[in-house]
Amino acid sequence: MAPAAADREHQIAGDWYSVPDLSLRDHRFTVPLDYAAPSGPSITVFAREVVAVGKEEQQLPYILFLQGGPGFESPRPTEASGWLKRAYFTSPCQRGTGLSTPLTVSSLLQITSSAKLVEYLQYFRADNIVKDAEFIRTHLVPNSGTWMVLGQSFGGFCAVTYLSFAPEGLKSVLLTGGLPPIGKGCTADVVYKACFEQVVHQNEKYYKRFPQDVKVICDLVTYLAKAEGGGVPLPSGGMLTPKGLQTLGLAGLGSSGGFERLHYMFEMVWDPELVPGMGKRISYYFLKAFESWLDFDTNPLYALLHESIFCQSAPSQWSAQKIRGKYESIFDPVGAAKEGRPVFFTGEMIFPWMFEEIHALEHFKEAAHLLAEKKDWPPLYDISRLNNNKV
Numbered sequence: 043m044a045p046a047a048a049d050r051e052h053q054i055a056g057d058w059y060s061v062p063d064l065s066l067r068d069h070r071f072t073v074p075l076d077y078a079a080p081s082g083p084s085i086t087v088f089a090r091e092v093v094a095v096g097k098e099e100q101q102l103p104y105i106l107f108l109q110g111g112p113g114f115e116s117p118r119p120t121e122a123s124g125w126l127k128r129a130y131f132t133s134p135c136q137r138g139t140g141l142s143t144p145l146t147v148s149s150l151l152q153i154t155s156s157a158k159l160v161e162y163l164q165y166f167r168a169d170n171i172v173k174d175a176e177f178i179r180t181h182l183v184p185n186s187g188t189w190m191v192l193g194q195s196f197g198g199f200c201a202v203t204y205l206s207f208a209p210e211g212l213k214s215v216l217l218t219g220g221l222p223p224i225g226k227g228c229t230a231d232v233v234y235k236a237c238f239e240q241v242v243h244q245n246e247k248y249y250k251r252f253p254q255d256v257k258v259i260c261d262l263v264t265y266l267a268k269a270e271g272g273g274v275p276l277p278s279g280g281m282l283t284p285k286g287l288q289t290l291g292l293a294g295l296g297s298s299g300g301f302e303r304l305h306y307m308f309e310m311v312w313d314p315e316l317v318p319g320m321g322k323r324i325s326y327y328f329l330k331a332f333e334s335w336l337d338f339d340t341n342p343l344y345a346l347l348h349e350s351i352f353c354q355s356a357p358s359q360w361s362a363q364k365i366r367g368k369y370e371s372i373f374d375p376v377g378a379a380k381e382g383r384p385v386f387f388t389g390e391m392i393f394p395w396m397f398e399e400i401h402a403l404e405h406f407k408e409a410a411h412l413l414a415e416k417k418d419w420p421p422l423y424d425i426s427r428l429n430n431n432k433v
Contacts, residue, residue: 291387
């Protein structure tokens with residue numbers, strides 16, 4: 043069923059094009075920044091249809107893929123695999139990411155007031171991501187029919203919000219590693235208590251696999267701690283400090299092949315001493331690899347909104363930092379290095395000092411603190427509706 047003329051004004055659809063064995067079509071939708079104020083500012087949300095070549099006109103099930111994050115764009119398909127062969131796969135860049143009015147380090151600098159930035163960013167959580175998804179569904183799925191949702195990590199959080207507020211649009215929901223705690227207030231403390239325990243386990247596994255890295259990393263932490271200012275400059279600005287080094291665990295402890303990538307990175311931590319007497323120096327290779335490991339320069343929303351995704355009518359108050367304090371004897375990098383025991387990496391956590399040490403985030407320090415104290419977050423889940431869920 044073709045969309046009405048008024049709807050077409052809010053949707054721009056491209057022509058079909060191809061990558062190996064797949065047909066793709068790009069869509070751009072104009073949606074309100076705040077759905078409660080539809081006549082106010084608008085943004086663009088990008089979504090890509092993906093289907094096997096030759097099946098563009100077939101009646102296939104529609105699947106919406108919600109990416110992990112928060113603050114990461116949808117993956118770019120390069121070849122046919124898995125479900126891409128069996129369905130119309132809709133992959134949106136969640137608002138603020140990728141091709142959806144992206145909130146990058148440079149674009150966010152257009153908002154010069156920290157208070158106004160916080161006011162703007164409040165519209166980029168799961169509640170509005172779901173409203174965007176419903177807008178897209180009514181424009182893409184024939185006869186505004188239902189679709190299946192596949193939510194990965196934070197995308198699973200969004201899927202549960204979808205089940206809370208718009209289940210009528212859903213045929214079925216699949217979650218992969220993304221089942222949120224749905225209690226009232228801010229549930230981040232509960233998550234990080236469990237997370238720190240799991241991170242300890244992952245560190246123990248890492249050092250069991252690469253015991254030779256204990257001394258390498260202890261030596262590196264000692265070097266950083268003794269450097270002027272407590273760290274060394276990074277290529278793009280900012281500082282690498284002992285606690286900054288620990289953030290390598292964000293991807294290294296939880297991603298496929300992360301242990302190996304981390305180990306190989308530490309193999310090249312020191313420059314060779316080509317001139318006698320020059321002393322030990324951290325290699326440019328390692329400093330560059332450290333920066334490339336983190337995505338804050340390209341995806342600042344991850345850092346800014348990471349704890350806010352847990353909040354309903356309550357502030358996060360730097361939950362990860364608060365819970366880390368209870369584990370400080372285990373996660374103190376300098377203390378571990380002095381004692382010659384393994385320096386433990388941290389996990390999927392954001393800490394307030396990151397907005398001082400990471401150059402790309404320095405401009406958003408005040409906004410980050412305001413977000414951590416923000417209390418009036420709207421609800422993300424409807425517990426009674428979830429209890430009576432039929433999807």
